[in-house]
């Protein structure tokens with residue numbers, strides 16, 4: 331079953347337990363299994379505290395499961411060790427965080443070029459790719475602006491440019507349209523759909539039925555379990 335083995339995202343019986351104050355434990359994910367195929371755009375829905383961000387952190391290699399396995403492009407994250415996991419994350423994953431995490435002292439261009447600098451790409455390539463990523467989110471005219479000079483929708487679009495500038499095979503987005511008006515929501519959904527059409531794999535955690543309707547399918551997660 332080569333096709334299945336090559337699925338860019340595979341989660342097999344993943345459980346994530348966090349220590350909580352008072353020596354108790356929180357089971358944020360409980361034996362979750364799923365696969366996402368290349369070019370799929372999948373919505374992750376469910377109540378607040380259900381485990382969506384925890385699952386994205388595992389699928390993005392930011393965190394490791396307490397039990398079970400997560401594979402990113404065929405690599406099992408818990409077997410890699412820190413250096414290889416960092417490289418896998420750097421080269422294969424783009425993340426749009428729930429809070430956008432742009433660096434406030436850096437302008438738009440500098441924020442977006444970060445993944446390419448980490449990959450030590452040549453200057454000319456960095457320049458070309460950053461401009462192309464900014465053009466794809468219609469933000470090339472604001473390359474010199476600081477994040478504090480941007481609207482919420484513009485910050486979001488820059489965060490997307492940074493997540494896609496190194497052309498990762500997997501793009502993860504945590505509430506990418508939260509607090510945005512419907513025009514900006516539509517723009518972001520269009521950008522993500524275009525990435526999926528080009529073969530990139532997209533997982534979007536969202537509370538918005540409209541976002542979910544733009545995806546190929548929806549995975550529901552509640553109390554750490556996949557419910558549908």
Ligand SMILES: Nc1ncnc2c1ncn2[C@@H]1O[C@H](COP(=O)(O)OP(=O)(O)OP(=O)(O)O)[C@@H](O)[C@H]1O
Pocket residue numbers: 348349350356357358376377378379380381382383384385
């Ligand atoms: N670092 C952590 N330490 C302890 N508990 C955590 C940690 N991160 C998440 N949790 C807990 O794990 C559970 C799942 O949280 P998670 O952030 O994954 O939910 P979510 O579905 O993303 O919610 P939301 O829709 O509000 O963003 C919650 O009970 C949360 O309090």
Ligand SMILES: [Mg+2]
Pocket residue numbers: 382383384428504535
């Ligand atoms: Mg969350």
